[in-house]
Amino acid sequence: MNRSNPGLLVSFEGTEGSGKSTLIKGIHAHFKQRGYRVLATREPGGCPLGETLRTLVLSSSMHPKTELFLYEAARSEHFHQVILPALSTPTLVLCDRFTDSTLAYQSYARGLPWEEVNTLNNLASSVQPDLVVFLDIDPEKGLKRARNPNRFEAEGVEFQAQVRMGYLKARTENPERWFTLDDQHFRTLIPTLVQELWRRFGKALECMKI
Numbered sequence: 001m002n003r004s005n006p007g008l009l010v011s012f013e014g015t016e017g018s019g020k021s022t023l024i025k026g027i028h029a030h031f032k033q034r035g036y037r038v039l040a041t042r043e044p045g046g047c048p049l050g051e052t053l054r055t056l057v058l059s060s061s062m063h064p065k066t067e068l069f070l071y072e073a074a075r076s077e078h079f080h081q082v083i084l085p086a087l088s089t090p091t092l093v094l095c096d097r098f099t100d101s102t103l104a105y106q107s108y109a110r111g112l113p114w115e116e117v118n119t120l121n122n123l124a125s126s127v128q129p130d131l132v133v134f135l136d137i138d139p140e141k142g143l144k145r146a147r148n149p150n151r152f153e154a155e156g157v158e159f160q161a162q163v164r165m166g167y168l169k170a171r172t173e174n175p176e177r178w179f180t181l182d183d184q185h186f187r188t189l190i191p192t193l194v195q196e197l198w199r200r201f202g203k204a205l206e207c208m209k210i
C-alpha cells in the first residue's frame with residue numbers, strides 16, 4: 001500500500017453496542033505492552049472542543065443537517081489537533097468511529113445525500129483510514145448490550161438496521177480497506193485483528209516500536 005504518513009489510521013465502526021470500545025482497549029493494551037507507539041481516540045470527541053461538541057450533539061434532537069455539521073465540526077477539530085499530528089509520526093492511531101459513521105448515520109439512516117456527506121467528510125479530514133474495522137453484529141442484540149444509552153439508541157432497532165445498511169453500502173465503495181468481524185470471531189476478536197494488522201501493515205508497524 002502506498003501511504004504518505006509514517007503513522008497508520010485504523011477506524012472502528014459498528015452499530016450501537018457492537019463492542020468497539022472494548023476491542024479498542026484490548027488492541028491498545030496489546031501494542032502498548034509490547035512497546036509500540038499507539039494512540040486510542042474517538043469521534044465525536046478526542047480533544048477538548050470535540051468533547052464539548054459531543055455533549056452538544058448527543059444531548060438533544062436537532063435538524064439532521066445541524067447534526068451533520070456538528071459531527072463534521074467535531075471531526076475537523078479532532079483531525080487537525082490530534083489525528084494528523086499523530087500520523088506524522090510512526091504511531092498506530094485507533095479511532096472509535098470516523099467518516100463512515102457519518103455516511104451510515106447522517107446519510108443512509110437520516111437520508112442526507114451520500115455524495116454531499118462524502119464531500120464534507122473529505123473537507124473535515126484529508127486522510128482516509130488505512131483500515132476500517134467493522135464490527136457487524138445483529139442490531140437488536142447490540143441495542144440490548146449497549147451500556148450508555150444515547151438518543152440514537154432510543155430511536156430503536158429499525159434505525160440501527162438502517163445504520164447497518166449504510167455501513168454495508170460504504171464497504172462496497174472500498175472493500176479492500178475494510179475488515180469485518182462478526183459473531184464468528186466473538187471469542188477471538190483481539191488475536192484475529194492483531195494478526196490482520198501485521199498481515200497488512202507489518203513493515204509500518206515495525207517502525208512504531210519505541
Ligand code: TMP
Pocket residue numbers: 016042043044071097098099101102103105106150152153
Ligand atoms: P459512540 O456512542 O459510539 O461513542 O458514538 C456516539 C454516537 O454518535 C453514536 O450514536 C453514533 C453517532 N455518530 C453519528 O451519528 N455520526 C458520526 O459521524 C459519528 C462520529 C457518530
